[in-house]
Amino acid sequence: MAKISPLMAAPLVIVAGFTVLAFVGLQRENPNDLPSAMEGRAAPAVEVIPLGEKTPLRDSDLRSGDVKLVNFWASWCAPCRVEHPNLETLSDQGITIYGVNYKDKPGNALKFLNDLGDPYTAIGADEAGRMALNWGVYGVPETYVIDGNGRVVLRFAGPITERAMENQILPAIEKAR
Known part of the structure; x- marks a missing residue:
């Protein structure tokens, strides 16, 4: 019987290790449930620059007495395109959504x-990613439900799908009211 050299076995061991990690990761109840130290705390300060001629986001907007969403997104982000129709649906339902364009070129974002x-x-626009860092953003898209007092009720990582809207976003909005 031929001996397998350690050099030949290394790729098999690496592939097996990644397979086990992927399997364990898929067993999590909800892969979007990344830990968030922000929930229950005051939303961090808004630190953005204007994006074109759009109405600029101000820190006082987050502490204005109504429930709102803060959505971190970018034009280069494929999942942001996927969630966009659902953001439009939420907006059409009268939910206030503030956008933070993350590390993007203004022309592309517009x-x-x-x-x-x-x-x-x-x-x-959060060109340098400083605001996202202060908010604990792992990557875009990421959305926060903020209550009328400016406190974070929910942090949702990943694209908002119809299922996420029904099971997480809308219930968090109701809780925040």
Whole structure:
């Protein structure tokens, strides 16, 4: 019987390790349930610059007495395109959504909104990603439900699907009211 050298076995061991990690990761009840230290705390300060001629997002908007969403997104983000129709649906239902354009080129971001629609009440650009860092954003898209006192009720990582809207976003909005 031929011996297998350690050099030949290494790729098999690596593939087996990744397979086990993937299997364990898929067994989680909800892969979007990443830990968030923000829930129950005051929303961090808004630190954005204007995006074109859009209504600028201000820190006072988050503490204005009504429930709202803060959505971090980018034009280069494929899942952001997937969730966009659902953001439009929420906006059409009268839910205030503030947009934070993350590490994007202004022209690309404005084209994205022009092509797909603009569900945002106000918006700002986070070109350096500082605001996202302060909010604990893992990656875009990421959405926060903020109550009328400016406290984070829910952090939702990933694209808002119809299922996520029904099972997580809308219940969190009701809880925040």
